Amino acid sequence: MSRFLPEEFIEEVRGINEISDVISEYIHLEPKGKNLFGLCPFHSEKTPSFSVDPTRQIYHCFGCGQGGNVFTFIMGLEKLDFVDAVKFLADRKGIDLPSSPRWAGNEDFVERSQLLMDINREAALFYHDRLFSPEGEGALNYLRSRGLSKATIKAFGLGYAPDAWEVTKNFLTEKGFKEQDLADAGLTVDRNGRVYDRFRNRIIYPIIDHRDRVLGFGGRVMDDAIPKYMNSPESQVFKKNSILFGLNLAIKQRPIHSLIIVEGYMDVIALYQSGFYNAVASLGTALTANHAKLMRRYTPDIFIAYDGDTAGQAATVRSLDVLRGAGCNVKVIRFPNGMDPDDALRSQGTEYFSKLIQKAAPLIEFKLEHLLSEYDLDDQEQKVDYATKAANILLKVENPLERDVYIQRLNKITGFKPELLYRLITQIENRTKQQGLKRKIIGNNRHTMGIKHPSSKVSLSIKAEEDLLRLMMMGKKYATDILAMLEDLEFEDSTHVKVITIIRDLLAGGIEPNPASILNYIEDDQERSKVLDIFRLEIEYDNVDRYILDCIKELRRSQLERQGRDLKEQILRLNNAGSSDSDEYMELVEKLRATTLKTKLGRFGKEEVM
Numbered sequence: 015m016s017r018f019l020p021e022e023f024i025e026e027v028r029g030i031n032e033i034s035d036v037i038s039e040y041i042h043l044e045p046k047g048k049n050l051f052g053l054c055p056f057h058s059e060k061t062p063s064f065s066v067d068p069t070r071q072i073y074h075c076f077g078c079g080q081g082g083n084v085f086t087f088i089m090g091l092e093k094l095d096f097v098d099a100v101k102f103l104a105d106r107k108g109i110d111l112p113s114s115p116r117w118a119g120n121e122d123f124v125e126r127s128q129l130l131m132d133i134n135r136e137a138a139l140f141y142h143d144r145l146f147s148p149e150g151e152g153a154l155n156y157l158r159s160r161g162l163s164k165a166t167i168k169a170f171g172l173g174y175a176p177d178a179w180e181v182t183k184n185f186l187t188e189k190g191f192k193e194q195d196l197a198d199a200g201l202t203v204d205r206n207g208r209v210y211d212r213f214r215n216r217i218i219y220p221i222i223d224h225r226d227r228v229l230g231f232g233g234r235v236m237d238d239a240i241p242k243y244m245n246s247p248e249s250q251v252f253k254k255n256s257i258l259f260g261l262n263l264a265i266k267q268r269p270i271h272s273l274i275i276v277e278g279y280m281d282v283i284a285l286y287q288s289g290f291y292n293a294v295a296s297l298g299t300a301l302t303a304n305h306a307k308l309m310r311r312y313t314p315d316i317f318i319a320y321d322g323d324t325a326g327q328a329a330t331v332r333s334l335d336v337l338r339g340a341g342c343n344v345k346v347i348r349f350p351n352g353m354d355p356d357d358a359l360r361s362q363g364t365e366y367f368s369k370l371i372q373k374a375a376p377l378i379e380f381k382l383e384h385l386l387s388e389y390d391l392d393d394q395e396q397k398v399d400y401a402t403k404a405a406n407i408l409l410k411v412e413n414p415l416e417r418d419v420y421i422q423r424l425n426k427i428t429g430f431k432p433e434l435l436y437r438l439i440t441q442i443e444n445r446t447k448q449q450g451l452k453r454k455i456i457g458n459n460r461h462t463m464g465i466k467h468p469s470s471k472v473s474l475s476i477k478a479e480e481d482l483l484r485l486m487m488m489g490k491k492y493a494t495d496i497l498a499m500l501e502d503l504e505f506e507d508s509t510h511v512k513v514i515t516i517i518r519d520l521l522a523g524g525i526e527p528n529p530a531s532i533l534n535y536i537e538d539d540q541e542r543s544k545v546l547d548i549f550r551l552e553i554e555y556d557n558v559d560r561y562i563l564d565c566i567k568e569l570r571r572s573q574l575e576r577q578g579r580d581l582k583e584q585i586l587r588l589n590n591a592g593s594s595d596s597d598e599y600m601e602l603v604e605k606l607r608a609t610t611l612k613t614k615l616g617r618f619g620k621e622e623v624m
């Protein structure tokens with residue numbers, strides 16, 4: 015995780031900003047039991063379901079599921095990124111940002127980032143000036159021919175990189191920047207010792223982040239030269255998977271009702287030119303969870319407006335899930351005949367585009383439509399397949415009226431009677447429930463291990479992992495001891511693995527692990543709420559030490575079981591390959607026998623695990 019501030023400082027700032035004090039400055043909190051409750055600031059509600067837990071220094075909303083520590087709260091409400099939230103809270107308590115020598119390494123990093131951004135800013139101004147100079151005439155004409163006004167060109171700071179090898183380099187070195195720094199900013203290329211400008215004879219799109227910092231550049235040719243588009247290489251400050259082109263301008267419009275995500279720079283600029291100031295684009299990469307979270311910070315309502323061609327539609331399907339995962343309400347703007355937003359605006363005009371926005375398809379509708387495009391309904395078999403897949407999509411629609419609308423539509427498309435479609439959905443639903451039930455029964459039968467099991471949905475070993483993580487929050491000593499006891503044992507759940515790695519790192523840095531600090535390192539929203547759920551729950555036990563041993567035992571048992579399963583698979587494979595008389599086969603069978611025996615006898619000593 016790239017951070018501009020030292021961990022100890024972050025921890026200090028978190029420690030002195032008592033979470034209920036901070037939150038009380040935004041909403042009214044009233045004590046109820048051990049926690050405090052208030053009206054959630056992240057969703058609208060009439061009865062308080064937003065709880066603050068002063069012991070663990072975390073908050074959680076039972077209504078919308080938002081939760082986190084004091085930093086995520088400030089990030090959400092003040093619309094700040096992590097580093098700025100830390101600075102905000104440091105400022106709240108009147109403490110200075112780290113400047114003592116012990117932060118030297120990080121300070122270098124901050125200074126270096128600042129230097130690269132300064133260089134980029136100077137370069138952007140240079141390119142922009144060139145656009146309006148005689149040598150930029152062709153480029154300017156090109157932009158005008160695409161319908162861009164001077165105001166739009168200025169708003170985006172568009173520029174022109176001259177058709178020469180060293181002008182940008184010379185301009186910047188004369189400003190006092192070192193050649194090496196220009197190279198690090200990605201502005202020059204070194205070919206066998208010859209250093210020259212990366213961008214030549216191209217229209218330049220400065221890539222500016224939501225805090226108005228110039229992080230890199232995109233360059234586009236005006237003829238048929240290749241590559242058509244060229245971006246700055248990734249640098250210390252330029253990270254493609256977390257920057258959205260146009261976001262700096264989109265968020266200057268208040269209030270922000272929604273954001274439109276498009277495929278390219280030109281789409282963003284064309285929309286802006288037509289008065290749609292809320293468009294953003296990722297930089298030629300697929301939409302990532304980072305992008306989604308960045309947008310979600312400003313508004314949950316996102317429109318996807320990717321090109322109408324096959325590639326655009328495939329990207330739409332992928333992005334839908336990413337955005338949903340970040341808690342966004344997503345709708346899809348559909349363009350006729352493979353058009354893109356720029357085409358639609360230029361050929362049909364602004365009003366037409368507004369209509370397309372109004373008619374944007376909600377998630378389910380789009381998914382059903384997209385699914386339809388993959389099937390040939392004249393083929394009976396494919397029709398059944400389509401209806402079954404569609405029923406699976408409709409499972410997720412909770413509102414019965416809404417579900418009915420889709421069922422009626424499905425009926426029209428497929429000809430299957432609505433009653434039949436309803437029955438299909440119920441069938442799938444029941445099957446899913448039964449599978450859940452089966453897991454529950456298995457869970458209950460294993461109750462003999464001494465681990466109490468409040469939510470029987472998870473397997474016992476997963477529960478043991480969760481409980482161990484909770485127990486590690488009892489203090490440094492417990493955390494260290496449990497880590498030592500785990501030794502060769504590996505957690506099964508990937509989030510749990512991540513949490514335990516964080517705990518190990520915190521301990522190594524001399525920081526006592528606690529839920530609020532751990533949350534600093536969990537960037538994914540879904541994962542964060544999973545971690546919050548772990549730490550919010552109390553565990554019941556009679557004797558801590560015995561309980562820890564029970565959990566470890568359970569992990570050992572489950573590891574043996576997994577090993578047994580693996581062995582069985584290998585044996586089966588050899589069997590199928592006709593090698594059941596090989597030495598390897600006999601060895602595996604012997605191992606399996608021993609493993610099964612150990613599992614049965616409940617002898618879970620480490621040395622006995624093969």
Ligand SMILES: [Zn+2]
Pocket residue numbers: 054055056057064075076077078079080
């Ligand atoms: Zn809420």
